[in-house]
Amino acid sequence: MKIKLSPRLxxxxxxxxxxxxxxxxxxxxxxxxxxxxxNNLVSRAIASDTNQQPLKKAEIIISEQQLEKQIETRLGSGLSVLKPGEVDAVVMAGMGGLLIRDLLEAQPDVARQKKKLVLQPMNNQAVLRKYLAASGFRIIREELAREGDRVYEIIVAEPGTMTFTNPLEYELGFEFYLYKHPLLIALIERKIFLEQQIVRSTRAKTTVVAAKQFQESSLFIEKLNEVKRCLSN
Ligand SMILES: C[S@@+](CC[C@H](N)C(=O)[O-])C[C@H]1O[C@@H](n2cnc3c(N)ncnc32)[C@H](O)[C@@H]1O
Incomplete structure (x- = not known):
């Protein structure tokens, strides 16, 4: 049985x-x-999870596909399961951006090898990009994938340095103006939709925190609309 991946994967x-x-x-x-x-795209892999249950699922499918000799499973948190330099690429996908950041930070000796990091944060993408820029990584590729009305951001990084010239790059991807991904407008529309939800939920609230959030989100929507207009012209 061949595995059919979702567009994101x-x-x-x-x-x-x-x-x-x-x-x-x-x-x-x-x-x-x-x-x-x-599919012979890599010759060796380590499949790791911090929870026993998911790892069991992975073990079953690995065994069904008779790939036990090439795919090793390891139970443990984040990069603690790896020795520095043990693999050429590390994927952390489908987790929150803050968790991915914390897992990179927890094992700097593994994270900062001259290796490829493929990161797909479900949220807090801007926080993760800021962390990468401040922590000796450079983004070498940005990709987007769409599934239904969701647009996923995939960040490929390696040790190095980078400079963000526009604060919006943290939100929309490093050098997104140059990049012009076909899904960039869909990503912007999705972000506008999510910010509009925040605006709606904070509009009537009277707390200082809610008022600040309302202002920030309203301003962000304006900026996103401006970028969308520029890209559409
Ligand atoms: C939503 S799933 C994503 C699965 C897959 N990577 C994908 O993108 O489809 C998140 C997985 O991360 C695992 N996880 C959560 N915290 C972790 C950690 N600190 N270290 C390793 N795995 C973790 C969870 O057990 C869960 O199986």
Whole structure:
């Protein structure tokens, strides 16, 4: 049985391809390493999760595909399951941006190897990009993937330095103006939609925190609309 990946995981797989070995941190179902090894896109993989249950799911599918010799499973948190330099690429996908940041920060010796990091934060993407810029990483590729009305951001980074010239790059992707991804407008529309929800929920509230949030989100929507207009012209 060949694994059919979702559009999000397909894009993540395309960002990993080109290396010999990879680790999927927070693998859950294990689809990504199974797909990569099963299609000879990498020769060796480590599938890891902090929870026993998901790792069991991954073990079942690895065994069904008879890939036990090439895919090793490891139970543990974040990059603690890896030795520095053990694999050529590390994926952390489907987790919150703050968790991904904390897991990178917790194991700097592993994170800062001259290796490829493929990160797909579900939220707090801007916080993660800021962390990467401030912590000796550079973004070498940005990708987007759409599933239904969601647009996922995939960040590929390696050790190095980078300079953000526009604060909106933290939100929309490093050098997004140059990049002009076909899904960039869809990403902006999604972010506007999410900010509008915040505006609606904070509009009638009287607390200082809510008023600040209302202002910030309203301003952010204006900026996003401006970028959208520029990109559409
Ligand atoms: C939503 S799933 C994402 C699965 C897969 N990576 C994907 O993108 O489809 C998140 C997985 O991360 C695992 N996880 C959460 N915290 C973790 C940590 N500190 N270290 C490793 N895995 C973790 C969870 O157990 C869960 O299986």
């Amino acid at each position: 397909e894009v993540i797989a395309s960002c990993v391809a080109g290396v010999k070995s990879m680790a999927d941190i927070g693998t859950d179902h294990g689809y990504l390493p199974v797909y990569l090894v099963g």
